Amino acid sequence: MTNKLLQQKFNQILDDNLLNEIFQTGIFKEYKKDDIIIDINQPLNYIPLLLSGNIKILREDANGDELLLYFLEAGDTCAMSLTCCLKTSKSNIRAVAESDSSLILIPVEKIQDWFNTNESWRNFILDAYQIRFNEMLETIDTLAFMKMDERIFKYLIDKVKLNASTSLEIKHNDIAEDLHTSRVVISRILKQLENENKIKLSRNKIEVLQF
Incomplete structure (x- = not known):
């Protein structure tokens, strides 16, 4: 089932060799609605690829109040968690399952390796950064205007x-x-x-x- 979901969501984005490697090295996880997937200040050793369901990405202020930044859908990854992984820093966001969701977690040591060696992965990551950046701008515009x-x-x-x-x-x-x-x-x-x-x-x- 994991491999089938992976193929369904990413076969038009990532090449077959990479999908096979992701299936071999990734960790499959399932979460129920409202489960915390990534928490603030959590060390990040993996980045998530969302296979099914939806995830909301939140920021927290000094008083502990949350603000919605954007949603992730099946076929997405979280560029903010990717940045933290590459910097080997702790998470500055909270990821919560908006609905029952399944993910495959990619070990951090694979992220940079694939970025340097696999064009489909590199394009996927760069596109993810651009999409999330646009969504962040939309959130700022919504708050401001x-x-x-x-x-x-x-x-x-x-x-x-x-x-x-x-x-x-x-x-x-x-x-x-x-x-x-x-x-x-x-x-x-x-x-x-x-x-x-x-x-x-x-x-x-x-x-x-x-x-």
Whole structure:
């Protein structure tokens, strides 16, 4: 099953020889929704390749409050964890399973070796850096230029795209934590969005009507 998932998600990106080596040297892991995959200040000896599921990448402030940076989908890797691996430093992000997820972990000693010797791996890593950099810029733009109601609605739309469903099982407090604000603010704005016929609210569930 591991090799099948690996082939399905990466066979258009990485060459067959490299996929075989990843399968031989990587460590397969499964995580349940809300499991912490990588924590802040954790030493990183591996980088993850996401085979199935979704992962959210978070930063933490001095008070312990979290801010969502971006999501990873199947076929992605986390460029920030890659940077920490190459620098042999500790993680500066938290990676949490957004849904049940499976990963294959690549030992750090293989990362630089493949970067120097395998074109498909090198292109994959450079593309990952570019994608994550663009997502970081989008997060900064959202914080700097969007009003909170726009941020919340964009967050919901991103969730719809991520889950391929307009029906989201999510608590108001979860949104508040991801967007670094209070539950009261989230509940008020969600009600406003419902009055604008953009969403429909029910217990621990939000139906997105416009996107």
